Amino acid sequence: MQYAVQTIGLTKIFNDWWGRPKVRAVEELNLTIRYNEVFGLLGPNGSGKSTTLKLLLGLLYPTKGRAIVLGGDGDDPKINRRIGYLPEESYLYRYLNPRETLDFYGRLFGLPSKIRRERTEALLEMVGLKAVANRPIGTFSKGMARRIGLAQALINDPDLLILDEPTSGLDPIGTKQIKDLIRTLASRRKTIILCSHLLADVEDVCDRIAILYGGRIRAEGPVKELLQRSDRIQISTGPVSQQTIEQIRQLLAQEAGQVDVSSPMERLESFFMRIVSEAQARAQPTSGAISTTQIGSFLAGQPSGDLLERLTESVEQPQPATEQSATRPIETPTPVKQEILDQLVYRPEDQQDKGQG
């Protein structure tokens, strides 16, 4: 088996009531996704991304062609056992609370109760919903439900993770967390399919991408190759004097003709992260998710032990995926230290102490 996912002439045509072809959602799709690859499926709304994923998972049947997932059919329980899927909406049971939800999905995988309990707690901590783990999901915001949706996709520690618009409805912390998670899972040699129209997210984490339009692939290849502009050079330095800048400018102008020199802007994402981290460090109360930027221990491929300690290590590891992905410098988020993580974890007694003080 060379490929984790392979489609051969995959076609899906939706018919109208009279059986006449109405919409060609996917047409002659020949897609190959290798093992241990983070693959981005891009395209505007209605380009056939979600339909492709549903065809892969057997929720829709192809009109023509075939989809092979992990060497078999996507609706075969033996194959499903190794897949984690987050649909475009979370599609959870509104009357269950997060803990019951994760336990239910764990039971569908036939996980023993001890492992289900451990994973449920680790995932709840990871998605920052431990404090609201007994509240029905029906009362959650879209972003909070999305976090539980993500957690259910990870309960089986999947070999192939299929994420359809994973950051939809999430705040920037949640978005960053998903990107961190993808990088961590990629480092554990998992295969990930990321389907999104948020280009920055895909650009940050994907090894290869395909762009769909009208149900067909319009471009496909490694992100680096597709985005690299060989006709432009970018130089980054620390602070230098105006005189040195002028000398460099003259030197470059002699060879390249046109030179642009300016100070780089901080990315809004990292700026936002910094502000929220400061607020969380001051333990300001919130009824929403408490994002910790932690990755569940079993997902990080670590044995059970002191979860917080291991999470800190995993966060502080350099992330190679960021280096390969851009033609401009990408800000690596400031590593979160142990003492900050300690403060990020919500403890009701902290609030009581402050209230009493």
Next chain:
Amino acid sequence: MISWSTGQRISRTRGRVSMGKILAVATNTVRQVVRMRIAVVFFVLLLVILPVLAAASTGDGTVKGRLQTFVSYGLSLIGLLVSLLTIIAMTYTTTADIVQCQVHTVLTKPIRRYQFILGKFLGVMIVDVVVLAIMSGLVFGITIYSPRLFRIDPEQMEQLNNEFFTARNALRPTEPDVSKEVEELYQRLVTSQELEQVFKGLPREQVIARLTQQKRLEKRAASVGQELMWEFHNVRLADPNGSLFIRFKYNVSSNPIDLQISSQWLVGDLRQLNQGVQVGTPIYRVERKDPVRTFREFAVPADAVAKDGYLAVAFLNDLDNDTVVIFPLDEGLEVLYKAGGFTANLLRGVLLILVRLVFLAAVGVFAGSFLSFPVAILLCLLVLFTGSTSGFILESFSFLGKNLSVIYDYTLKLLVQALPRFDLMNPTKFLVSARLIPWSLVLWQGGGPILAKALVLLATGLWVFRSSELARTTV
């Protein structure tokens, strides 16, 4: 040898995991039905109505009448509301997961579609069994403790024990063969050319059916001063020291002023009277005055039955009456005798309701597999209504004109006959008259065919669900 035992172990483990998945879906379905407040509404409704019904039931004013009314309405209400609960819960839980797309997250996990649907089915049945057990327990409790509440005397209590807190078998007289008389009458009508006038356009077999019914009723009619006698053979009683109960209903040609009929009854081995031989077993003579068009019964000691199992019951239409008395067909006259206890009988009655619920749940799966929630619910309600009134429907349409009859035979009649006859499996008609609900009815005559039909519907629903696309067009 080793590989064989390993294979068995793997197979056992797989079975356990497979059942575990079905149970996971079942538990989730129970939570869904309870937390979406579908079950709670019906549960609270029954919890409020049943005690009120117990207090409000008066019947004919006697304690027995009160209990008969309460058990009849109470069980009917439980049956109806739990049937509605089953229909709503089953169709909702099947269709909602498709419409609200939870199947996208569930069926992309290692669970087969049939396991998912069987889990849903099991979940609804668990809710049904719990609600049914609690509510029928409540009916049982109220019924058992009511006599203490009314402080009835021992004589009345004995009557209650004989006529209500018991389960009795019924002997019905065999219908006499009237085919010869009917054929003669038919020929006479043909010869006199009255046939066309009386039975306009009816096919021969329907005319014969009507004439047969007429002749049989004639055999059950007694004019003033006339006697009727019914004979029973091979009567074997479990308790020879117990009692026999003659249960009857009078229809009359014209209403008496006081709507009462005076009568004399003889019960025993009446051959002794005819042949003038020495009396070996007692013959009981009973004089009564009973209202018309009402089921009544009286007890005689069981030793009235002769040693060879012969028993005769004779009725004399008293000279005081100014009307012909007719005993309706089927239940117009029966001899009842004790064959079991009330508790076990009630349990079998509840099982009859449960059989109905299994069928309705299967219809819910079938309808929910390809219809939207409102349409699926409508189909299930139609099945419930038709099944509950199928006897009435079949009777109403049994005498149609020639052309209409052909259309009816191949459409509505087929459909009604394909559905279970819930009306024949109604436990209240057994319990009110303290009749034994035989296990054969629960398991084979009623339960077996209904469960087989439920299985076919369930399998069809599973097949449709397995072959359908579960995602919608989203491009």
